[in-house]
Amino acid sequence: MKILLFLFLCSVLSYSSAINVTQCHDIDKPVEGLTDRVKVGSCKKPPCRLRKNTVIKVQMKVTPDRDVDKILNTIHAYIAGVPFPYPGNDQTDACKNMYSEDGKNFVGCPLKKGQDYLYKNDMEVLQIYPRVKAVVHWGLTMPDGKDIICFEVPARITN
Template identity: 60%
Template sequence: MKIVVCSLLVLSVISCIQAVSVSQCHDDETPLDDLSDRIKIGNCRKPPCRLRKNAKIAFEMKLSPDRDITKLTNSISAFVSGLPLPFPGYDQTDACKGIYSSDGKTQVGCPLNKGEDYLYRNEIEVLQVYPRLKLVVHWGLVDQDGKYLICLEVPARITN
């Protein structure tokens, strides 16, 4: 019995270390059970993720489209006190530039084929002028038809 309890505890700790707890956007059409396992945000292990001023925060997301994709656009904003504020220079930009093969070695861009695995990479610069505050980061990839391929939200806070 002790072995089983210890094994479960170790597995729980490992799963917490490997994934960031994120939630899917409410308007996302395709629910994903393993969303937290698909995402990597800087060195964040659990929310709220710390976004340090004067730093670039790396973002990775594993993708496997359920349809063919010819174009992807970033939808990146911060919800501050419930109000969406777009990230200037990132929101509504071409997301195809950040599409890589599933091993992350080759930049492949668009189009994306249904059922194939890809890795999306991007980074956001947290400017010194940003105030220290708590927020929810909304990050989505919108296809050529205006539908989300994937969309997530994660609590964060801007720190010095």
């Protein structure tokens, strides 16, 4: 019995530490199953290690709750509680990153309410970035300022 309990606890812990993304605080309607919808490179447990001179692939399964004509990337890192925008990606057009649900076909915008899409983007971790702990904030934001989906994940920039 103790062995079964131990195995069960190990499986629960390994499952729950899949990536440990959290909802952004300012999102109106929480996204169900957010952890299952987001992939940040090969990160399996926090903090995600972001190695300098690498490219991290970020994917999100997106299901808008209304028709969307335009969306922006909202990407920054909180370092010591201060938000630093991600250069070259923050406040850029996210429509260029929208694909069919299987990720094979580029679809762009507009997005239809209730339809599943796959957002794919690359995050370059430059050599000049300092070795720090941060919380990465990644959202897809409509022109009215509301997020379609948004997550935050602890990260550490490493050599």
